[in-house]
Amino acid sequence: MRIPRGLAFAACVMAAVGCLSAQELENPSFEDAGSSETQPQGWSVFGDNLGRETTWHPTKSGGALLGYAHWRVSENVPSGIWQQVQGIAKGDEIAFSVSVMVDPCPSDKSPAESIELILESTENGRQVTVASQKFQVADFPPGGEWQKITVEGKVPTDSLRVMILVTPSASPDRSAAVKFDDAELVVTKGS
Secondary structure (H helix, E strand, C coil): CCCCHHHHHHHHHHHHHCCCEEECCCCCCCCCECCCCCCECCCEEECCCEEEECCCCCCCCCCCEEEECHHHCCCCCCEEEEEEECCCCCCCEEEEEEEEEECCCCCCCECCCEEEEEEEEEECCEEEEEEEEEEEHHHCCECCCCEEEEEEEECCCCCEEEEEEEECCCCCCECCCEEEEEEEEEEEECC
């Protein structure tokens, strides 16, 4: 079989330069359960009412998603999920993204305040923020549409942690679930 010249040239250039590559996040679509059915394998969860859900629909892919039950949140503190990523080199420019869907919110209730995507690195034994991007939940179309959100940054060390942080409404009259699926990490420019 003969490989077309343009395709062979592109493959050589990508090999020489270092192509854009997707890094492996463990369990990026939250399909696999960890220590419990609501704990996604490979991810650390903190806060109130954020976890793996297999009965919420629609998912973007597969049979599970990460769900934030905003109407059940009892305190005005953020909830989040993070993963330490392997195989990142100092100086890599990366993009971390996840698909989000927000359920409709009744007019007499309040949706969650915001979603923040955060990139962290370890410097001198401390976690430092490399980049963050905050998205207001009220700006998402309510119900039925998955939206991809992204944060980009350059990693100052060979350590990377990706995080999704959800801040609840300050109002106690909370409603509207927030759903996450298909997280992705891409090296946009290698070091």
